Amino acid sequence: MEFADPDVGAWVFDLIARDDLVRQRALRRHQELVARSLNALHWSNRVWMQAGTPAPQQPHLAAEMDQARADQRRHRGQTIFGYLDAFLDADPRDTATRAVYWPFVVPYLKWETRYPDEWRSPNSNLWSPWTRKEVVLGELGRRGVPEEMRPNAADLIITAIQRPYRCKDWMYALMVPHVADTEFHDRVTALTRAHDPFAQLRAQFIIDLVRHPERKITRKTWRRWLQRQDDA
Structure with a gap:
């Protein structure tokens, strides 16, 4: 091309x-x-x-x-x-x-x-816009995010945590290991005290991913994490 x-x-x-x-x-x-x-x-x-x-x-x-x-x-x-x-x-x-x-x-x-x-x-x-979104987020998850653009990537993840779920939003989690610095951790931690209970749960999930960067993220990772919280 x-x-x-x-x-x-x-x-x-x-x-x-x-x-x-x-x-x-x-x-x-x-x-x-x-x-x-x-x-x-x-x-x-x-x-x-x-x-x-x-x-x-x-x-x-x-x-x-x-x-x-x-x-x-x-x-x-x-x-x-x-x-x-x-x-x-x-x-x-x-x-x-x-x-x-x-x-x-x-x-x-x-x-x-x-x-x-x-x-x-x-x-x-x-x-399909959803297919294109999937390809883009998948590429960023596999290849990483250029250092100078990590603040933008972090902002996109923070926004996805707080909004109603949109198709393929789960794939924003793939970028977490590439942007997980102290500032990002602090911003997500603040969201664990958000008024929206769904935002709280998503933030807790992201914090768990930050702590376990070796974890492979798939579309089922979120549901398995929720099940573990229920079991606990």
Whole structure:
């Protein structure tokens, strides 16, 4: 995949702007690019149906397929997904490239946090937003979080603890070992005294993960932890 130009993508940070006019302008731009990418995908599918194969042998259909796929890649690459893909597709050993594209992960996750309806709208997505969220959080859990971005990651975890559960939120726990410094521990400990009993329980769970960084975290870890609390 060709990496998107991070300078060109500066506008995606406006997707989380507090100014409604600024955010709506960025949202329209993103959704227009999504629509163009989908149109190109439909175009390539029509060529596929006409040729009876995804690799047409007829020169004119092969050329049309190449053009449709190029248009799809070009438009998708200009959305926020293009910058996320550049981060996800980079070699884990290529710290320079990952450092360039990691900042685009932050507005993507903050976009869901602040404006979930806009984030999950069909007009804003090329595929399931929950699948993309799962891939992003899974990658951060496996590969770690760049040091300069750990405060943002910590804030996202703290926010997830306090809000009503959203699909795939459990995967924020995967980042805990990568951000678990003294300040993070203190912030989570404060939430164990929150008014919301669910926030209290989640905070206690996160503290337990901080104490046991070797523990493998799966979607069942939370329920098993709750069962142990009931048994105790």
